[in-house]
Amino acid sequence: MQSTRREMLTAAGAAAAMVAAGGRAFAAWEASERYPDPSVQVLDPAFNKYRLLLASVERLYTGARWSEGPVYMGDWRCLLWSDIPNNRILRWDEETGRTSVYRKPSNNANGNTRDRQGRLVTCEHDARRVTRTEYDGTITVLMDKFDGKPLNSPNDIVVKSDDSIWFSDPPFGILGNYEGHVARPELPTNVYRLDPKTGQATAGTAGDYRPNGLAFSPDESKLYVINASATPREILIYDVVDNGTKLANKRVFITAEPGGTPDGFRLDVDGNLWCGWGMGNAQQDGVKVFDSTGKPIGFIALPERSANVCFGGPKRNRLFMAASHSVYSLYVNTQGVKGG
Numbered sequence: 001m002q003s004t005r006r007e008m009l010t011a012a013g014a015a016a017a018m019v020a021a022g023g024r025a026f027a028a029w030e031a032s033e034r035y036p037d038p039s040v041q042v043l044d045p046a047f048n049k050y051r052l053l054l055a056s057v058e059r060l061y062t063g064a065r066w067s068e069g070p071v072y073m074g075d076w077r078c079l080l081w082s083d084i085p086n087n088r089i090l091r092w093d094e095e096t097g098r099t100s101v102y103r104k105p106s107n108n109a110n111g112n113t114r115d116r117q118g119r120l121v122t123c124e125h126d127a128r129r130v131t132r133t134e135y136d137g138t139i140t141v142l143m144d145k146f147d148g149k150p151l152n153s154p155n156d157i158v159v160k161s162d163d164s165i166w167f168s169d170p171p172f173g174i175l176g177n178y179e180g181h182v183a184r185p186e187l188p189t190n191v192y193r194l195d196p197k198t199g200q201a202t203a204g205t206a207g208d209y210r211p212n213g214l215a216f217s218p219d220e221s222k223l224y225v226i227n228a229s230a231t232p233r234e235i236l237i238y239d240v241v242d243n244g245t246k247l248a249n250k251r252v253f254i255t256a257e258p259g260g261t262p263d264g265f266r267l268d269v270d271g272n273l274w275c276g277w278g279m280g281n282a283q284q285d286g287v288k289v290f291d292s293t294g295k296p297i298g299f300i301a302l303p304e305r306s307a308n309v310c311f312g313g314p315k316r317n318r319l320f321m322a323a324s325h326s327v328y329s330l331y332v333n334t335q336g337v338k339g340g
Contacts, residue, residue, distance in 0.1 A: 029303045032056050039301045046291060047298035055331040060092050061099045067322035071112040072312025081322050082109040084179045108173060108180045111156035116163055123154035125173025125180035130154050143194050143201055149186040156213045156264055159339045160220055162244055165194040168211035170228060191225060204247045213264035218271055218337050223247060232256040254294045259284055264308025268334040274319060278305030287321055302328055311336020
């Protein structure tokens with residue numbers, strides 16, 4: 001049976017509307033109408049301090065293939081994040097609620113953060129490098145080699161108060177052509193410390209596991225790093241020594257339950273870890289919160305696995321959650337640590 005011209009135009013219009021709406025036409029998830037939001041779950045009474053009873057989970061955008069590396073740009077009043085397989089960085093504007101493409105191609109960008117001068121710093125899988133976007137929009141390559149060999153695929157990144165840049169370099173972007181391109185690793189899977197003033201880099205870890213997400217404690221005396229090669233995954237903790245330039249005393253801080261799969265995370269000013277979580281089953285998908293002793297205290301249930309988070313908003317009290325196809329947010333009663 002042949003379609004009429006009117007039917008074809010109607011179908012084409014519907015498809016265009018779905019793209020313009022960021023994929024909302026195929027999204028089944030709906031925000032809770034109730035306060036307190038049942039998606040925000042208390043696992044320990046300590047979490048009640050951070051839960052706002054009159055705040056709920058909001059979906060800001062959907063339509064990505066794999067959302068990662070969110071960073072809040074306060075002077076622009078926007079959120080940037082990577083859609084790695086689609087080779088783009090997206091931008092959600094806080095004032096208008098609209099999403100646009102900030103950068104494409106992005107070299108399959110993954111982790112993003114800001115340096116202490118407010119410039120965007122990005123891990124790029126495909127180009128196997130760390131870059132900085134200058135105030136005029138030009139891109140400076142900060143590091144693409146170590147000991148004369150190409151990096152694997154820089155993954156997550158944070159900037160310390162001394163301006164040093166710390167990033168993880170697992171091989172995920174060169175294991176296939178979905179988030180980068182196939183290539184042979186030539187370096188161990190290290191965490192690196194880069195001094196952008198001198199251009200000197202040092203390997204902060206021994207390269208004996210696949211590091212993923214990383215973040216500093218509020219006083220920067222500890223560095224947390226996700227061990228993505230452990231089954232189940234672990235969050236490791238190091239002491240930061242030698243005037244904040246080296247790592248020592250590696251130990252396991254948190255061991256995930258089977259299927260928990262922590263990926264990226266950020267800390268609040270009280271030292272709690274807000275971790276992207278999920279993958280094993282639908283009940284594990286969301287953001288899991290641990291206190292500074294490693295005790296799970298809260299959970300934010302999402303309809304998708306969350307890869308990474310950041311704090312933002314004018315008061316750094318809005319948690320942004322990059323979750324598979326979408327980005328969500330939740331106002332919380334704490335603030336994120338600077339430099340994440």
